[in-house]
Amino acid sequence: MSFANAQNGSVGIVTPQKIHFEQQLTLECERVLNGFDLMVETYGTLNSDKSNAVLICHALSGSHHAAGYHSADDKKAGWWDTFIGGGKAIDTNHFFVVCLNNIGSCYGSTVPTTINPETGKPFGADFPLITIKDWVKTQAMLADHLGIDVWHAVVGGSMGGMQALRWAIDFPNRLKKSVIIASTPKLSAQNIAFNEVARQSILSDPDFCQGNYLELGKTPKRGLILARMVGHITYLTDEAMRVKFGRDLKTGKLKFNYDVDFQVESYLRYQGEQFSTRFDANTYLLMTKALDYFDPTQEVPNHEALSDEIALQLALKDTQCEFLIVSFTTDWRFSPERSQEIVNALIANAKPVSYINIDAPYGHDSFLFDIPNYKQAVYNFLTN
């Protein structure tokens, strides 16, 4: 397929745009940002009554660049290119697809590395903690900017799924459908524990410099590498790693030193190294805290006195959209049981919900894979 013809297949060459918002943004932490920027990409065409817009929400290390290419010689497509395009699961022949880089994430939107207009220096450690609720608020401001009153759908995997759930709670009349993939109504203690290891890896790196590394010309590279390595293990499964690496040796024999012996070590080091060159340490900290803090039941009056099940039912009682919940059999980061908690709470509220548990061997990462059943389910839900 040719980039020139975006009718079917790839959306072709896309150009991100930076949109500046002048308004003050009061965050959940009660601090205020005096204006902010969002990096945005769109694919497909907004129809005349503006009823065909689909919002894509990214996960921990994602960006606004969900589909297509940035130039003719760009080798790497957007992070969800298998899903977004003409005739694809999220069909740009029908839908106007919007993807943004959330504030606090390091791909061009307002972030810890942004110059704070009040000090003339990067925010660094002084950048406020952002929550899923804050992101959804900025996404609603983006919808206003684009003239979109109601999204046809809000779609997201993992942390993106939390945003799709938040949308249904915070702006029940502004979306028709919510697609929540490989997600959870809140992190478990084990999830938080892994995030805490990642944070401590960064915070304890001497080059982190209390978060002001940029100003001091440093990069907490070691911390970022470790954070990514531990994260990466939780995205895969024991079985997927066995199939991919087994106990294969990098050089065919044991070295009896602390160099790489096994392929899996080499792979993890490479993944960590790559990540450390493209991601920002303060962003990583912020993202993991946004994950940890996500828990819509905290807004339910008297939630401390309620069971988790009842609290979640009450948190979802005013939602108005249809839901598609997708989980993956081998995901142990956010297991199918976690998706089913959302499904059960919606059923208890007599809300329209479809649920599919996809048999896939790739663990949490499955949500990014090209799995026919999974794509068909999303396509059907969006188009029917």
Added chain:
Amino acid sequence: MSFANAQNGSVGIVTPQKIHFEQQLTLECERVLNGFDLMVETYGTLNSDKSNAVLICHALSGSHHAAGYHSADDKKAGWWDTFIGGGKAIDTNHFFVVCLNNIGSCYGSTVPTTINPETGKPFGADFPLITIKDWVKTQAMLADHLGIDVWHAVVGGSMGGMQALRWAIDFPNRLKKSVIIASTPKLSAQNIAFNEVARQSILSDPDFCQGNYLELGKTPKRGLILARMVGHITYLTDEAMRVKFGRDLKTGKLKFNYDVDFQVESYLRYQGEQFSTRFDANTYLLMTKALDYFDPTQEVPNHEALSDEIALQLALKDTQCEFLIVSFTTDWRFSPERSQEIVNALIANAKPVSYINIDAPYGHDSFLFDIPNYKQAVYNFLTN
């Protein structure tokens, strides 16, 4: 029960002894140690025909101090005190129980912090990598020293189970029973991946100083804390952490900074901090490599051409002892399936094997818990 009466219950006050071995020890890595020390504790009395000796092999962070107390005001019993004593699962009224600190482990035996007689400085980074096979070799030298030709049993959990398995392979005529608890015939790629994160935590700590931190008056404390945190998560389960911590907040409210919010973070930091004051970084590296390298099938001729199952059968074909294999339902570090690989290989060889999968909620850590079924199974196997 009184310390003075060790007939039933606690073994009372025990005194470790350091035993020096003059012999050269040729290691699997082909390097040679010119003599070495082992720290050893014994409980109970060796009978006249020396047929009642039981060897206890420790796991990653264990030591020779498996039972009893070191003084009258010692608050903390040995690491397996629930199992070892008069009338306990490993009954010191019947058995002479021997536990040693393996070489390379930092509780008094020859280790990276030992002064290398050849240089007058600590071995540090120059200490050779030790394997499970090497440990079993030193344990056989200890048996010779104690005049024990044949152990009534060799018992170990986790990495200790690997030693109990190695004994059955390397010295088939020197043990009657092998008890292999919460163990595995070899690490999976995921197991190795977690160990690699722990190693990189230590190796990338600037205070590690290429392993020569001691000489330079440093301690790679940050690395040790991270290594322990990630390890600790794998010893527990998601469910056990939910029961213990849930999403409980340390101070009752979110802080919107990178201090501790959740109890589980506080717990992990505390565990890491405590561990960093009592454990040595080079030992941690060495222990994780010994785990990674363990794979008895590597000695089977032509093993590359064989399936994992057949290779393991052949590795175990010359064993002569009876086996008890114990696993725990919620252990995801070394899951029941990994124990069953050993059981299946033994059955295929028509070897005498008993297997019990204990229903316990504590994950890998279960092997250290006071679980009645589990204790009874070990007691029965050792005494019948």
